[in-house]
Amino acid sequence: MKKYGLAIGAVMTAIGLTACGGEKTEKNASEEPKKEEQAYVEVTHELDKEPVKVPVDPKVVVSFDNGITDSIRALGHDVDGVPKENNIPSYLSELEEDKYEDVGSLFEADFEKIVEMKPDVIFISGRAMENYDELSKIAPTVYMMVDQENYMTSFEENMQTLGEIFDAEDEVDKQLGEIQATIDDVKTRAEATDKNGLILSVSEGAASAFGAGSRFGLIHDVLGVKPADDIPAENHGEDVSFEYIAEKDPDYIFLLDRGATVGEASTAEQVLDNELVGGTKAAKNDKIISLDGGVWYLSGGGLESVKRMVDEIDASFEK
Numbered sequence: 001m002k003k004y005g006l007a008i009g010a011v012m013t014a015i016g017l018t019a020c021g022g023e024k025t026e027k028n029a030s031e032e033p034k035k036e037e038q039a040y041v042e043v044t045h046e047l048d049k050e051p052v053k054v055p056v057d058p059k060v061v062v063s064f065d066n067g068i069t070d071s072i073r074a075l076g077h078d079v080d081g082v083p084k085e086n087n088i089p090s091y092l093s094e095l096e097e098d099k100y101e102d103v104g105s106l107f108e109a110d111f112e113k114i115v116e117m118k119p120d121v122i123f124i125s126g127r128a129m130e131n132y133d134e135l136s137k138i139a140p141t142v143y144m145m146v147d148q149e150n151y152m153t154s155f156e157e158n159m160q161t162l163g164e165i166f167d168a169e170d171e172v173d174k175q176l177g178e179i180q181a182t183i184d185d186v187k188t189r190a191e192a193t194d195k196n197g198l199i200l201s202v203s204e205g206a207a208s209a210f211g212a213g214s215r216f217g218l219i220h221d222v223l224g225v226k227p228a229d230d231i232p233a234e235n236h237g238e239d240v241s242f243e244y245i246a247e248k249d250p251d252y253i254f255l256l257d258r259g260a261t262v263g264e265a266s267t268a269e270q271v272l273d274n275e276l277v278g279g280t281k282a283a284k285n286d287k288i289i290s291l292d293g294g295v296w297y298l299s300g301g302g303l304e305s306v307k308r309m310v311d312e313i314d315a316s317f318e319k
Contacts, residue, residue: 041164045143047132054140057167058120062103065125066092067302068144071159072123074175074303075168081117083109083128087263089294091308114138121165125301146301149213149233151222152183155301175303182310183222189318190224197252197317198228198245198282201237201297202271203259207245208237216296218306219254223313242276252317253282254289261293289316 042051062081063069066089069079082088082095085105094100101117104110106127114122115138122141124132135141144161147154156176163172199210199219211231212220220227228250231238245253253272260266272278272288282288291312299305 041161043142043161043165047129047143048136052136052140052142054121054142054165056165058165060117060119061121061123062101062114062117062119062139063123064103064106064109064128064131065123065144065301066299067146067305068123068125068158068162069095070299070302070304071162072166075162075166075171077166077168081114081119087261087294087298089298089305091292091294091304092299109135111135111138144301148215148217149221151218155306158301159303172303175307179303179307179310182307182314186310186314186317187222187224190226193318194226195251195318196226196228197254198248198250199254199256200240200245201256201258202268203257203264205267205271207240207242207271209240209244210237215300216254216256216291218309219313223310223317225252225313225317242274246276246279249280251281251285252287252289253277253280254291254313256291256293256296258293258297261297287316289313 039056040053041056043054044051061072061077061079063072063079064083069082070092072079079095079100081101081103083105084096084100084102088095101113102110103114103117107130109128109131111134114135119139122135122139124135124141124143125145128135129143132141132143142161144158145154146158159172159176160169163169197219199214199216201208201210201216209229209231210216211227211229211233213233214231214237217233219225228248255268255272257266257268260268268290272283277283289312292308295305295308295312300309
């Protein structure tokens with residue numbers, strides 16, 4: 001009975017304390033900040049059968065694609081890890097600093113380093129797609145590619161997805177609108193002239209031509225510059241001779257020095273410094289336009305890189 005009485009007393013005491021301090025307890029509870037639930041975006045892509053669940057406003061970000069990286073930065077966020085074993089474009093040279101982790105190369109990830117970083121999300125594109133299965137075991141991994149034959153549609157979809165992930169949809173719309181305005185301006189000028197262009201990439205003393213639907217096809221497909229020839233949409237271009245260039249006699253030559261871009265010897269000048277190329281309308285009228293290889297070859301498909309690409313053609317074509 002004594003034990004039972006003690007129990008009753010304890011209960012009554014507890015009730016009394018609760019009654020006396022009830023108002024204070026409720027007040028304290030209401031003052032406690034509520035922990036916000038983490039929001040997620042579900043992203044579908046061709047490397048996974050199931051949607052990838054990505055946290056909104058991720059804190060630790062790894063990116064294996066320069067275009068995605070420049071887009072994240074253009075939206076006011078930053079990346080924490082990038083592949084430094086390949087050439088980083090000059091417009092992203094800040095990424096060489098030690099505060100950015102080196103996560104391998106564009107083709108081979110440093111899985112150990114990435115595990116150590118504990119990323120919230122990893123972004124990849126075509127060059128790193130073979131690493132997808134292993135990377136997706138570490139963190140949500142998003143595969144983004146630009147469809148060369150539907151460039152602007154796929155580019156805009158990628159950017160809108162980034163806008164959702166980084167809670168920056170209005171900023172994405174604003175920047176896409178600015179890019180589209182320049183595109184419309186260039187396209188209007190291109191459609192108003194009969195001037196054509198030939199896209200050339202030079203490396204190790206040889207030249208390759210690229211046409212509509214190719215990795216540099218934005219010049220024809222999006223900006224409306226008429227192609228000097230109907231070239232198959234090969235991603236690596238079609239080998240061409242100096243005689244071919246002279247025969248096509250383009251009004252513009254859009255020239256990318258691939259060798260210099262990837263850290264090899266620059267060969268653009270010696271390849272094009274010959275009588276056959278010198279006799280073209282492009283050479284005679286000073287319309288051989290050097291493209292920034294860091295943007296067109298190492299990057300592309302990003303808010304900053306696409307803007308730079310479009311601006312280069314805008315500055316050089318039929319002003």
